[in-house]
Amino acid sequence: MTLAISIKNLTKDFGSKQALRGVDLEIPIGATVGLLGANGSGKTTLIKCSLGLLRPTTGECQLLGESAWSLSASAKARLGYVPQVINLYPWMRVAELIQYTASFYATWNPELTDRLIKEWELPLNDRVRTLSVGQKQRLAILTAVAYQPDLLILDEPAASLDPQARRQFLQLLVELSEPEQRTVLFSTHITSDLERVADYVAIMKEGKIAWFGSLEALKERTHTSLEDAFLEIQQGVQHG
Amino acid sequence: MTYVRRPFSSWRAGFWILFGLYQLFFGWLPGDGVSATSLACGVLFLGGALWLHFREQMVDSRRRLTPKFIPTHIAVFLTLSAFLIGVGILLLVQNVKPELLATTGLLLLLFGYIGCCVATQIRILPYLGFGGLFWFLAWYFSQSPHAPLADAPTTMMIACLGAALTFGAMAWMSWITEEHWGYVKPVGFDPVFQISRATGRILGKILGPSQRHRIPTTPAVTVSISYGAPMANPGAIRTALRRWRKSGASQTGLWMIIGPVLAWVFLSVRVTEGAQAPGIPPNSQLHSGDCLLVSILIGVPFVVILPALFVAGVWRHQRKYMEIESLRPASRSQFIGGLLSAITLQVGSVWLYFAGTTAIIGGLCSIEAHTFLACLVDIAPYLLASFLVQFFNGVLCLWIVSHARWATLLIGVAALTEFYLVFVLLFPLRSLDTGAALVSRAPAVVGIAAICMLLGLILIPFVYRRWMNLEMG
Numbered sequence: 001m002t003l004a005i006s007i008k009n010l011t012k013d014f015g016s017k018q019a020l021r022g023v024d025l026e027i028p029i030g031a032t033v034g035l036l037g038a039n040g041s042g043k044t045t046l047i048k049c050s051l052g053l054l055r056p057t058t059g060e061c062q063l064l065g066e067s068a069w070s071l072s073a074s075a076k077a078r079l080g081y082v083p084q085v086i087n088l089y090p091w092m093r094v095a096e097l098i099q100y101t102a103s104f105y106a107t108w109n110p111e112l113t114d115r116l117i118k119e120w121e122l123p124l125n126d127r128v129r130t131l132s133v134g135q136k137q138r139l140a141i142l143t144a145v146a147y148q149p150d151l152l153i154l155d156e157p158a159a160s161l162d163p164q165a166r167r168q169f170l171q172l173l174v175e176l177s178e179p180e181q182r183t184v185l186f187s188t189h190i191t192s193d194l195e196r197v198a199d200y201v202a203i204m205k206e207g208k209i210a211w212f213g214s215l216e217a218l219k220e221r222t223h224t225s226l227e228d229a230f231l232e233i234q235q236g237v238q239h240g
Numbered sequence: 241m242t243y244v245r246r247p248f249s250s251w252r253a254g255f256w257i258l259f260g261l262y263q264l265f266f267g268w269l270p271g272d273g274v275s276a277t278s279l280a281c282g283v284l285f286l287g288g289a290l291w292l293h294f295r296e297q298m299v300d301s302r303r304r305l306t307p308k309f310i311p312t313h314i315a316v317f318l319t320l321s322a323f324l325i326g327v328g329i330l331l332l333v334q335n336v337k338p339e340l341l342a343t344t345g346l347l348l349l350l351f352g353y354i355g356c357c358v359a360t361q362i363r364i365l366p367y368l369g370f371g372g373l374f375w376f377l378a379w380y381f382s383q384s385p386h387a388p389l390a391d392a393p394t395t396m397m398i399a400c401l402g403a404a405l406t407f408g409a410m411a412w413m414s415w416i417t418e419e420h421w422g423y424v425k426p427v428g429f430d431p432v433f434q435i436s437r438a439t440g441r442i443l444g445k446i447l448g449p450s451q452r453h454r455i456p457t458t459p460a461v462t463v464s465i466s467y468g469a470p471m472a473n474p475g476a477i478r479t480a481l482r483r484w485r486k487s488g489a490s491q492t493g494l495w496m497i498i499g500p501v502l503a504w505v506f507l508s509v510r511v512t513e514g515a516q517a518p519g520i521p522p523n524s525q526l527h528s529g530d531c532l533l534v535s536i537l538i539g540v541p542f543v544v545i546l547p548a549l550f551v552a553g554v555w556r557h558q559r560k561y562m563e564i565e566s567l568r569p570a571s572r573s574q575f576i577g578g579l580l581s582a583i584t585l586q587v588g589s590v591w592l593y594f595a596g597t598t599a600i601i602g603g604l605c606s607i608e609a610h611t612f613l614a615c616l617v618d619i620a621p622y623l624l625a626s627f628l629v630q631f632f633n634g635v636l637c638l639w640i641v642s643h644a645r646w647a648t649l650l651i652g653v654a655a656l657t658e659f660y661l662v663f664v665l666l667f668p669l670r671s672l673d674t675g676a677a678l679v680s681r682a683p684a685v686v687g688i689a690a691i692c693m694l695l696g697l698i699l700i701p702f703v704y705r706r707w708m709n710l711e712m713g
Contacts, residue, residue, distance in 0.1 A: 055711055104569055
């Protein structure tokens with residue numbers, strides 16, 4: 001198995017609205033892929049279909065060599081996900097939520113957990129409902145990365161983080177993506193974040209993959225910054 | 241238009257409206273006093289929903305930015321209230337006389353009051369109301385010629401016990417929510433908020449903190465957390481228990497409060513119209529037994545209806561967590577199996593708790609123990625029937641939870657309809673003559689309930705298939 005994620009001709013309809021229109025994407029194991037796209041381009045829908053949270057209308061989606069809709073327990077144990085909308089049990093305390101999540105994973109790393117709690121200053125005794133949006137996002141990231149998944153999928157993980165927390169998160173992401181067998185897919189609006197971390201870039205436009213390739217190839221093609229390249233490709237598809 | 245739309249966007253208010261409309265329908269059935277009280281309670285439900293919306297609008301920040309916001313809302317609210325709440329109270333005052341106040345009427349009056357409490361969410365109402373209701377019932381039944389409680393000391397004792405239970409429940413709830421007071425702010429004018437907060441804090445200092453999980457923090461920044469053994473590939477039942485317990489859906493404390501209070505309220509209704517057997521004087525042993533039997537039977541509707549309804553309401557909120565929970569290390573079938581098992585376990589446990597408290601509270605307030613035991617034997621088929629129909633209600637709950645928020649209303653309507661079809665139409669409580677009649681009809685009730693159970697079992701594969709194909713995202 002050389003592909004972490006394999007998507008072939010994926011379409012997803014919500015009633016009369018077609019969110020994904022024939023998406024093809026292959027992400028090799030060990031790659032760090034940044035998913036760029038305008039609002040409503042289908043990034044979150046693509047991520048959810050690849051995780052088996054949504055059922056594709058047509059097409060095929062495989063994750064770690066298994067069908068996304070019917071992932072096995074062992075495949076899910078190697079999968080980490082941070083959703084765009086964070087829903088954590090509001091009545092649990094931070095420490096309780098960490099304990100609860102840890103109980104599911106044999107590969108939970110207590111040292112990494114303690115380190116992140118210390119760096120991000122997460123209040124262990126506070127209930128989740130009393131946390132700020134940024135703190136909840138940090139907690140969600142912690143519970144997704146602490147068991148060192150082989151495939152980490154993050155949907156706009158830095159959207160609510162302050163600059164310092166975002167820098168710490170990006171450093172963590174660089175650290176997490178170092179092992180050769182670990183694959184990271186994250187969607188973002190912030191091109192500077194993507195430039196720091198990603199090896200590959202996938203640009204989505206109106207439910208399709210407009211461009212996929214290495215970051216260097218994208219910059220060489222356009223001879224501009226990533227942000228300008230993104231805008232150029234968006235306009236190119238619009239006119240094309 | 242918001243006064244029309246808003247009640248139906250809140251499932252709680254919407255449920256009580258539907259229940260009120262349901263009672264309005266049954267209010268038109270012939271019966272002494274029942275139609276008037278049904279009508280009154282139905283419009284009181286609607287009034288409660290209006291009041292809920294009015295209060296929310298009065299604390300809306302837009303009121304300072306929108307011209308004539310407050311006068312418009314006041315005018316609309318008063319107009320609708322005059323036609324709805326005013327009419328309801330007028331009917332109640334004009335038509336409900338003590339000798340016409342049938343048991344079902346009292347039941348509906350209580351539903352109406354609970355509906356207003358839920359809709360208005362004024363904290364003091366439930367506590368004052370329950371306490372006041374106990375006093376009223378005790379006073380009424382001690383003076384009525386139908387009352388078995390002819391002696392004042394027993395009446396006062398029962399009323400005091402009821403009041404103690406009510407205010408004890410209030411204090412207990414203040415204590416267990418003691419930590420919340422620092423984060424909660426009242427909506428609008430709510431003076432009891434301050435009292436409840438003070439009570440909770442005082443009890444917290446006397447009894448200690450209510451929270452069970454204490455993570456020791458040291459001055460050092462690094463904190464060690466005990467993780468326990470990881471749960472790899474657990475079985476369905478183990479997953480169900482763990483998820484049920486950890487996800488907070490058990491809410492045992494809440495049932496410990498609700499169960500005795502509800503059971504007590506209905507067991508305090510110790511007599512119904514026509515419950516006297518011809519030729520048997522009041523306060524006789526047989527009369528007391530019949531009344532106690534009827535009192536326990538009145539608790540049956542809640543044992544039938546409430547478990548699935550409450551559980552559907554709780555698990556409806558859990559839907560938003562299923563996205564991330566479905567990605568835990570378990571296959572789809574394991575996850576769905578564990579989830580459905582957890583919901584089913586909770587329906588069963590709530591039924592068990594309500595049934596148990598109904599029986600125990602009946603024993604606490606019985607005048608003669610052997611009378612109570614005899615009644616308990618006679619009521620056993622009805623409790624068994626209530627258990628059997630839980631299979632259907634439980635499956636309905638499983639199906640409801642997979643649907644949208646509004647679908648929760650359906651379970652209340654469906655459970656009510658089922659209760660009437662199984663327990664009431666076959667054996668109308670309003671025309672009850674003696675306890676012997678209850679016993680003679682028990683086999684038919686159990687038989688119909690068994691049919692409900694089989695129907696529920698047949699529907700399980702369809703519900704499971706729906707969940708297996710449900711999108712969690």
